Amino acid sequence: MNSIITSSQNNLIKETIKLKQKKYRLKENAFLVEGFHLVEEAHVSGVLKQVFYLENNPFTDINAFQVTETVMKKLSDLTSPPGIIGVCLILEKTTLTDKILLMDNVQDPGNIGTLIRSAVAFGFKTVLAENSVDFYNEKVIRSSQGAIFKLSLINANLTDFIKENQDYLYLATDLNAERSLSELSINNKNKIALILGNEGQGVSETILTLVKTRIKIKMEDMESLNVAVAGSIIMYDINRRSEK
Template sequence: MIIKIESDKNEFIKDVSKLQQKKYRNLTNQYLVEGPHLIKEALQAKVLKKLFFVNDIDFDFVDSYQVSEKVMKKLSSVESLQGIIGVCEKKSQVFLSDKILLLDNVQDPGNIGTLMRSAVAFGFNTIVADSSVDFYNDKVIRSSQGAVMKINLINMNILDFIERNPDYRYFVTDLRSNIFLEDHDLSYNKIGIILGNEGQGVSDDVIRSVSNSLKIRIQDMESLNVGVAGSIIMYEVYKRGIKL
């Protein structure tokens, strides 16, 4: 039986809508996803817990609620409603993959989501970022195109992580480096790629703690977008791994 909810004053709906805030996502270990594409991904990844929709849907889900437009608007974080929203649970972190992406103060949610998408596509199944980064922000989730459900996400200080995991070979991206990406041997069993802030790059503390640096060869521009730069590096690591 599908439960119907008409009023956006409904206490249950009010509670669910609190998941738009980082505080409640952290408290409950849950987050919201919006639109048919992400709902499909959530079903496949077996992380969907509750489903809210306006018009009839063509599949069964046990914890389902048919809601009014008003309720959907209350739950949604975008202007143009997609008519379907789900509550997902964060996956617990059980492993560290051999290839890891580390984000040192990357700020833009679109960049973080894009990097997640590329990370999954190139086999970097763990992302580490400082605790200030909210991996479950709605913009991050949208740009990740569902990658958020397929990847191991760790909030930890980058320096602490490096210190506790010395068996990885870390590479820091640094525009002042004199070694180009293509000149590096990237065939390590365990590799960590460190990307920095959109404006300032990787912080000096982190650069000092890592012995290898690299940059991508470019012309006529100061730098690439960090989502692009990180993706190109992960592409190179992945491609060389395939060829071995």
């Protein structure tokens, strides 16, 4: 039977707490997920390496450590700590799907998590990012609702990527675009890459110059939409049309 870890000064706990910082996540190739639902998704995906729990550990095939509430609070990012926290491995995936999402300087973790959730829902199962919030940030993971385990997440130089992968039809959102989403014609043969930009500035000029097709979403009486909403609408619409 395991003994309970009661001190936050325990070496394993100290090392695990470090995973709250991006640089340690990169160094250790690991990240934390909180709560039964996400830990279970990690387990199903085969990336769950370790768990810390208060009372019950349903994952008996995983290296598990019982901890006190005080220790759980230190491990957690939440004001009400969960009953279980998992350490997950970051697996490098490089496979590119036929529909991909590119994020250029997206800064809000809630937006990135929501976009990852929508990307999985609409078949954009590769997400590439540059200058954006870390995929494994705790708020990104929470708002992705487990979707991070269902697609390839890649950090990349988008300029290089676009230049090297010219078999995709690149669509960049641009509030000044002449063409609206509903005027865009796509067919089932197109490999599609949707590019979304920063919440305030949109897609950068550097990227826009590389892209022929710029689209906007037709709106009444509003200048712009939330980036997660805009991206999700476009992914929904492309998915809907490519099914026909």
